[in-house]
Amino acid sequence: MRTISKKLNNEEVEAFGKEVEALREEMMAKVGKEDAYHIRFIYKTYRYTEILGRGLIHFSFEPISFVAGSLLLATSKILNNMELGHNVLHGQYDWMNDPRFNSRTFEWDIVSDAHQWKFYHNYMHHTFTNVLNKDHDYGYNFTRLTEGQKWKPTHLTQPFTNLFLAMNFQWGVGAHGYRVEYMEIPKKQRKKKTLKDYKAVFFKKIELQLVKDYLFFPLLAGLNFPKIILGNLIANLIRNLWTYAVIFCGHFTENAESFSVDDIVGETKAQWYLRQLKGSSNLDGSNFFYTMTGHLSHQIEHHMFPGMPAKRYREVAPRLKEICAKYGQHYNTGSFVKQFASVWKRIIAYSFPDSIAGKLMGTKKKYLEPKVVLSQPSFQISLPGEEKSASLT
Amino acid sequence: MKTFPFIYNEPREFLKSLQPKEWADFLLGEINPRFSTTAIKAKVVAVREETADTKTIVLKPNWLWKGFRSGQHVPVTVEIAGRRVTRFYSLSSHPKDKHLSITVKRQKGGLVSNFINQNIKKGDLLELGEASGEFVLPKMIPSKLLFLAGGSGITPIHSILKQLQSSKYDGKATLLYFVRSYEDVILRSSLEEIAKTTGWLNIRYIFSDVPKEGYDSGFLTKEILKKYTDDLKSYSVYVCGPAPMQTKALSLLEGNEVKSELFLLPGQTSLKVKKSGTVDVFLSLSHKTIQVKGERSLLEELEDQGIYPQSGCRMGICHTCVCKKAVGSVTDLSNGEVSELGEENIQICVSRAESNLELEL
Ligand code: FES
Numbered sequence: 240m241r242t243i244s245k246k247l248n249n250e251e252v253e254a255f256g257k258e259v260e261a262l263r264e265e266m267m268a269k270v271g272k273e274d275a276y277h278i279r280f281i282y283k284t285y286r287y288t289e290i291l292g293r294g295l296i297h298f299s300f301e302p303i304s305f306v307a308g309s310l311l312l313a314t315s316k317i318l319n320n321m322e323l324g325h326n327v328l329h330g331q332y333d334w335m336n337d338p339r340f341n342s343r344t345f346e347w348d349i350v351s352d353a354h355q356w357k358f359y360h361n362y363m364h365h366t367f368t369n370v371l372n373k374d375h376d377y378g379y380n381f382t383r384l385t386e387g388q389k390w391k392p393t394h395l396t397q398p399f400t401n402l403f404l405a406m407n408f409q410w411g412v413g414a415h416g417y418r419v420e421y422m423e424i425p426k427k428q429r430k431k432k433t434l435k436d437y438k439a440v441f442f443k444k445i446e447l448q449l450v451k452d453y454l455f456f457p458l459l460a461g462l463n464f465p466k467i468i469l470g471n472l473i474a475n476l477i478r479n480l481w482t483y484a485v486i487f488c489g490h491f492t493e494n495a496e497s498f499s500v501d502d503i504v505g506e507t508k509a510q511w512y513l514r515q516l517k518g519s520s521n522l523d524g525s526n527f528f529y530t531m532t533g534h535l536s537h538q539i540e541h542h543m544f545p546g547m548p549a550k551r552y553r554e555v556a557p558r559l560k561e562i563c564a565k566y567g568q569h570y571n572t573g574s575f576v577k578q579f580a581s582v583w584k585r586i587i588a589y590s591f592p593d594s595i596a597g598k599l600m601g602t603k604k605k606y607l608e609p610k611v612v613l614s615q616p617s618f619q620i621s622l623p624g625e626e627k628s629a630s631l632t
Numbered sequence: 633m634k635t636f637p638f639i640y641n642e643p644r645e646f647l648k649s650l651q652p653k654e655w656a657d658f659l660l661g662e663i664n665p666r667f668s669t670t671a672i673k674a675k676v677v678a679v680r681e682e683t684a685d686t687k688t689i690v691l692k693p694n695w696l697w698k699g700f701r702s703g704q705h706v707p708v709t710v711e712i713a714g715r716r717v718t719r720f721y722s723l724s725s726h727p728k729d730k731h732l733s734i735t736v737k738r739q740k741g742g743l744v745s746n747f748i749n750q751n752i753k754k755g756d757l758l759e760l761g762e763a764s765g766e767f768v769l770p771k772m773i774p775s776k777l778l779f780l781a782g783g784s785g786i787t788p789i790h791s792i793l794k795q796l797q798s799s800k801y802d803g804k805a806t807l808l809y810f811v812r813s814y815e816d817v818i819l820r821s822s823l824e825e826i827a828k829t830t831g832w833l834n835i836r837y838i839f840s841d842v843p844k845e846g847y848d849s850g851f852l853t854k855e856i857l858k859k860y861t862d863d864l865k866s867y868s869v870y871v872c873g874p875a876p877m878q879t880k881a882l883s884l885l886e887g888n889e890v891k892s893e894l895f896l897l898p899g900q901t902s903l904k905v906k907k908s909g910t911v912d913v914f915l916s917l918s919h920k921t922i923q924v925k926g927e928r929s930l931l932e933e934l935e936d937q938g939i940y941p942q943s944g945c946r947m948g949i950c951h952t953c954v955c956k957k958a959v960g961s962v963t964d965l966s967n968g969e970v971s972e973l974g975e976e977n978i979q980i981c982v983s984r985a986e987s988n989l990e991l992e993l
Contacts, residue, residue: 264967275714286658330951333977336716339654342951343977346649362944362952443638447649450639455650508947545949 242496244517245567255566256509262558263544266551270334274548278332278340281322281530288315296470297460305470312474314531317481319348321533326549328357351413352444355437359419365545369490369497369518375419377490377497379404379411383589385497390592397590398583405483406476417441481531484579485522489538492520493581493600494571515542516563520571521556522578529553539570665757672696672760676752677731682818686737686784687749688724693732693760700727700763702795703788703870703893707761708734712747716759718974719744722788722872722893723763724819726795735818737784743972767872767893769795774868774889775803778861780852780881782810782873783818788893789872790819793833797826806834806860806867810852810877813842836860852880864888911985915939915993916958929965930980930991941980941993948982955980960989 247255288311295308324347326332332340339345346353359375367373371387378384382401383394404411417437421429452471457464496517503514522528522536529536530550537552540559547555563570573581588599639646653670660667666675674691682688700706700723709718724735739745752758767788773796779789786809796805811817817837827833836848838856843849848856857864864885871881871892878892910923913930924933931943931953944952948966954977962971962983970986971978980991 267967271713271715273714275711283658286655328951330954330979333951333954334715336976341977343954343956357950357952358944361950365950366945446638447646450646451650546951 242517242569243494244569247513247566247568251566252513253507253509255562255568256507256512258562259512259543259559260508262555262562263547266544266547266555270548270551274332274550275335275337277550278323278327278335278548281318282339285315285318285323288312288318292474293456296467297456297463299466305466309470309473310477312470313477313481316348316474316478317531320478320482321485321535322530322549323347323533324349324353325533325535328353329361329545331546331548348448349409349413350441350445350448351409351416352440355416355420355440356412358423359416361545363419363423365542367503368515368542369495370503371497371499373500375415375422379415382491382586384491384585385589386593386596387497387499388589390589390596394590398587401586405480408479408483408486409475413441413444484575485532485535487582488520488522488575488578489535490518490520491582491585492571492573492578493585494569495520512543513568515539516568516570518542520573520578522575523572524575526553528575539572666692666694668694668696670696672762674732674758674760676754676756676758679752679754682735682820683737683816685749685816686735686818687752688733688735688819689748689752689758690725690731690733691758691760697732697760698762700732701768702727702791703768704763704765705767705788705893706734706763708744708748709759709761710744710747710752712743717744717972718761722765722767722791724787724790726791726798728798735784735787735790737818765893767870767891768792773799773801773803776867777803777805778864778867778869779805779807780810780869780871780873780877781807782852782877783812783816785871785873785877785893786811786818786823787872789870790823792870793823793826796832797830801830801832804832804834806836808836808838808852808856808860810838810840810873813839814844814847815842834860852877852884854884857884911960912988913985914959914988914990916990917993924985926985928984930962930978930983930985930989932981933985934980934993939993943981946981948979951979953979953981956992958990958992961986962989 292308292310292312292315295304295311297308299305299308324345327340327345328342328347330342333342335341342357364374364376369377371377371385378388381393382397382404383390417440418434421432421434421437424432452475453468456471457467460467498514498518503510506514516539519538519542521539522532524532524536529552534549534552535541537549537556540547540552540555541549543559544552544555560570572578585600588596591599656669657671660669666673672693674693674697676689677692678690680688680690703722705720705722707718708721709716711717721734721736723732725731725733736745736748738749765788769792777796779792781789789807793805793807807823809817809823814837817823823833823835827835838848838850838852840849840851848859850856861867865887867888869881869885869888869890871878871885871890873881882890882892911926912921913924913934914921920939922934922937922939924930924937927933929946931941931946934941941955942952944950946953956975957971957978958975959973961973962978963969963986964971964978965982965984971983973987
């Protein structure tokens with residue numbers, strides 16, 4: 240993959256990593272009351288929007304209150320999935336020691352089982368961000384986004400399959416998840432738990448979700464049940480489209496880079512930081528927008544510091560940006576519209592073979608010039624599990 | 633495939649997934665923060681200063697509180713800087729009192745005891761667990777009782793004395809209360825009131841730091857025991873106080889019936905960082921105890937011994953390896969911080985054992 244960041248030598252990479260790590264430590268030391276207050280506020284909002292949303296759907300007699308109810312329910316689901324669920328499941332609030340916000344016990348309003356999700360997201364995706372064949376979130380198995388993926392005629396359909404995925408995003412996420420878990424366990428252990436076992440977990444969660452939204456609540460409304468089903472469908476659809484948009488902007492914008500398994504052999508923590516930076520992209524917006532994305536608007540910060548309470552990313556971002564500028568590293572950010580457009584440019588471009596894709600994508604800008612040239616002594620953070628990453632297939 | 637196999641087979645689990653308890657708790661909590669269906673939440677109705685560094689917190693718990701017996705303790709959870717922290721405190725009130733109370737003395741470096749003394753005020757909310765503990769009177773109350781209290785160890789004994797008072801005890805009881813100085817005597821007026829109104833209680837303060845005329849000074853010795861008891865062997869003894877005093881008492885009272893209660897206070901335990909040799913790790917779900925060196929991360933050391941807890945990134949980012957530590961202290965390798973001794977969730981890939989541990993694995 241071409242890069243528009245300056246190529247750093249080893250010492251520079253380590254110095255960069257050291258600054259990033261110092262920033263992380265400084266921020267983590269501040270974590271406390273405010274963060275607890277924030278997540279409790281989100282929790283409250285999520286509960287109230289659900290009560291109000293479902294209430295309005297049930298008791299609406301005209302379209303306006305029905306639409307308002309569906310929108311509120313969608314908001315509730317978005318908050319539950321993103322600012323609350325995604326961040327809690329990352330363990331960002333484990334330190335609070337509150338079972339409501341604990342990554343071991345939290346379960347969310349989405350068809351993907353929380354435990355499975357933690358495996359393929361927290362572990363696979365966050366450890367191997369944008370590493371082809373290792374990060375299964377990269378294109379979710381059927382979207383080609385780089386020359387590194389071999390072109391097949393079926394890729395011609397990817398603009399359409401992506402539209403479909405966007406509308407059913409939670410299903411896509413859940414369905415690719417159990418396979419990932421199966422594929423990633425060592426071959427020997429596969430006998431103990433078959434693909435079917437993993438699938439059963441997923442199917443159970445699907446069932447719970449479907450029954451809740453499309454049977455339980457509609458039944459409460461008696462003969463009015465079609466209205467409730469429709470309201471839930473709308474809410475789930477909005478949530479799906481929204482999460483799709485936010486998540487695709489996180490790693491698949493034009494200048495987000497991908498890596499090969501060889502790139503990460505023997506990777507140090509500093510190199511890992513750098514890869515997270517290059518593989519992620521941010522969205523600019525208002526504080527409300529940030530909250531509604533679960534702070535995945537700050538995908539770069541999130542990928543560097545997945546365990547940090549998400550609201551802190553707002554504080555981290557400008558500082559991290561400075562560090563990146565200092566080292567001549569591209570800090571990929573832009574408005575939602577701009578970033579989402581560039582995602583779709585990529586989806587469309589790479590649906591064609593390389594010769595056409597290359598032309599559509601155009602040539603990249605030159606390296607950014609770093610503000611300082613560094614020559615600092617190197618230091619080594621050894622990454623636990625080095626042997627592991629080396630033997631990846 | 634059956635239609636809805638899970639809901640059909642596990643209706644309970646399905647109901648649970650609708651989170652009725654969470655909803656109930658949320659809504660009740662919105663009505664009144666003390667209300668709950670799952671947690672014993674207690675409102676602070678009064679705070680009384682006992683001594684310069686000790687306060688009694690009077691609590692009104694919600695309907696989930698099941699009561700207690702004199703001498704028992706209760707887990708108290710407070711929120712400090714957004715984090716819930718739990719410690720055990722003896723109940724100093726009598727079970728029949730209108731409200732319950734705990735009496736908390738500030739401990740040097742004690743997170744919770746200092747927080748309670750400094751910050752808890754009328755109207756605050758604490759969370760309690762169920763009362764427990766064997767430091768209670770038997771059904772047949774012995775006719776001769778000896779209480780040895782040290783410092784804040786007086787609190788469960790105070791509760792027991794109140795029980796004796798209300799049950800019209802007609803035996804003989806002696807309280808030897810070891811405390812730094814006269815000013816440090818906790819619950820003094822209440823103790824003396826019991827002694828005055830009943831007549832069976834003999835209270836002796838013994839000052840370890842600041843002697844006072846007319847009182848004994850020093851620590852627990854054979855002589856002091858002899859001085860205030862006639863035939864020592866005939867007493868049932870209750871001991872509550874710091875570890876050194878307990879050890880001493882147990883050695884002096886061989887042959888007696890002794891009940892003791894020990895709270896580990898920070899800085900007072902032998903659980904502090906122990907760099908030489910190995911530490912024991914008890915894995916409570918698999919009922920195994922293993923020894924680790926405490927040199928590398930717990931995850932690595934467990935794996936060396938053929939135990940493979942869930943793990944992922946192995947660098948502290950994915951939280952796959954989070955596990956509940958019930959007892960003991962670990963160092964967080966990512967920032968070098970040594971943890972509390974109590975229950976908390978830890979990431980074992982970035983935690984190193986500092987003391988004997990109990991892990992939920
Ligand atoms: S294994 Fe990922 S946090 Fe411990």
